[in-house]
Amino acid sequence: MxxxxxxxxxxxxxxxxxxxxxxxxxxxxxxxxxxxxxxxLVSGNKWFKLAPYLRQAAEQGLSGLMSLGGAHSNHLHALAAAGARFGFETVGLLRGNEQDTPTVRDLREFGIQLHWLGYAGYRERHAEGFWLPWRERYPQLLPVDEGGGGxxxxxxxxxxxxxxxxxxxxxxxxxxxxxxxxxxxxxxxxxxxxxxxxxxxxxxxxxxxxxxxxxxxxxxxxxxxxxxxxxxxxxxxxxxxxxxxxxxxxxxxxxxxxxxxxxxxxxxxxxxxxxxxxxxxxxxxxxxxxxxxxxxxxxxxxxxxxxxxxxxxx
Ligand SMILES: Cc1ncc(COP(=O)(O)O)c(C=O)c1O
CATH class of the missing domain: 3.40.50.1100 (Rossmann fold)
Structure with a gap:
């Protein structure tokens, strides 16, 4: 890795x-x-919120970031575009069932790995232990809360x-x-x-x-x-x-x-x-x-x- x-x-x-x-x-x-x-592409407030997480990931020897959002998410869009531009790995956990939106089409093109969580699954995003299975699956990625919050x-x-x-x-x-x-x-x-x-x-x-x-x-x-x-x-x-x-x-x-x-x-x-x-x-x-x-x-x-x-x- x-x-x-x-x-x-x-x-x-x-x-x-x-x-x-x-x-x-x-x-x-x-x-x-x-x-x-x-x-x-890496537009708006997103880079400013993501950069400190990316720095943390680099310091920890990780290879990218994973985060959450909806099918129109500006945050996932910028994350995926930045990953494609700067060559780091990205995973997006999406709200709801698989849909085709202009944002999702871009996400696919940028090469972010997508997982659809359903609505109930997405509601669990603040629960303790939410990230555990995803960390096990992607130990090389740093989890970032919805919208680059925190x-x-x-x-x-x-x-x-x-x-x-x-x-x-x-x-x-x-x-x-x-x-x-x-x-x-x-x-x-x-x-x-x-x-x-x-x-x-x-x-x-x-x-x-x-x-x-x-x-x-x-x-x-x-x-x-x-x-x-x-x-x-x-x-x-x-x-x-x-x-x-x-x-x-x-x-x-x-x-x-x-x-x-x-x-x-x-x-x-x-x-x-x-x-x-x-x-x-x-x-x-x-x-x-x-x-x-x-x-x-x-x-x-x-x-x-x-x-x-x-x-x-x-
Ligand atoms: C375009 C745009 N402006 C403002 C915000 C609000 O930023 P924050 O979540 O940091 O309050 C968001 C997303 O959350 C956004 O996508």
Whole structure:
């Protein structure tokens, strides 16, 4: 068994100012930290969450990573693409029964080994001993929780603050007033809160409805990091459910892309920016504020949503 080599790749997401009427009307400036632009395939927040696990695997002489996700998973997509690109082994444990989606077709092409767990099997993913049979089967792989969650994933995202700080002056901004990001597990937000260490207010837009784990995950990760529960604010951006899309969201995404050329995904970044828009137009963001929002990618998952979004636009 050959151990993997940690790849020499340090992606630097660009900071991209956006100009839209509703921002101008409210006297608010916005820039996006474009993680969607770090790579066409290893896109979004995924590499930042995976890199610390990959480093651990390399240090332990392992040959790759195994993880979990659904048939549209951005996380498995990036994991499989990274494995193919950098030459490490990957295994994906999938929710439900075998399906054919654009994501699954890509996964097969990237060469990740797939196992379908059914719905009941997938529900066991948090149970003690879940990983045991998989570790026995793949002793050469490091297990990574769903979505690249956990403290190593969060610490990988804390590095995003470096890229952000390095580019502020290029934007001509002496500073910013708020940092916004979408939350699925809360891992990315925990990393941003840790990286900020109280320097700027951090706002998390919940892509999953309140009470589905993020509120518990954030204090757990922050406490585990030894920093205690540093402040942040959570907003419900889920529009009634993870995966729920409606006409205002579809219209907002289309207008956003038309207005500034930046594509959004409907599950995370579309909901994040719609929640930010609603706060701005309601006058809850002081005039003169400079906001940063993290574009965490997810565009590959948009392919399967197009058919649901299109009718909402008519
Ligand atoms: C595109 C995208 N943005 C944001 C998130 C949320 O990240 P986290 O799970 O770290 O809260 C995810 C996945 O979880 C995602 O796929």
């Amino acid at each position: 050959a151990g993997l080599l940690f790849p020499d790749w340090r992606p630097r997401p660009p900071l991209h100012p956006v100009h839209l009427d509703w921002l101008e009307g409210a006297g608010v400036e916005l820039a996006l930290l474009r993680l969607d632009q770090v790579d066409a 403290l190593p994933g969060a610490l990988g995202c804390a590095d995003l603050l470096t890229a952000l700080r390095e580019q502020l002056s290029e934007l001509g901004w002496p500073d910013y007033d708020q940092l916004w990001a979408a939350c699925g597990t809360g891992t990315t937000l925990a990393g941003l809160v840790l990286g900020e260490a109280g320097a700027h207010p951090v706002v998390g837009a919940l892509a999953v409805p309140p009470g589905h784990g993020v509120e518990a995950m954030l204090p757990r990760l922050l406490t585990e990091s030894g920093h205690g529960d540093i402040g942040y604010r959570l907003l419900d951006a889920s529009r009634g459910g993870f995966g729920k899309v409606d006409a205002p969201l579809a219209r907002f995404m289309a207008d956003f892309e038309k207005g500034c050329g930046v594509p959004l995904d409907p599950l995370y970044t579309g909901k994040l920016l719609l929640a930010l828009h609603d706060e701005v137009v309601a006058g809850r963001v002081p005039r003169g504020s400079r906001l940063i929002a993290v574009h965490s990618g997810g565009l590959q998952g948009r392919r399967a949503m197009e058919e649901r979004l299109r009718p909402l636009l008519s």
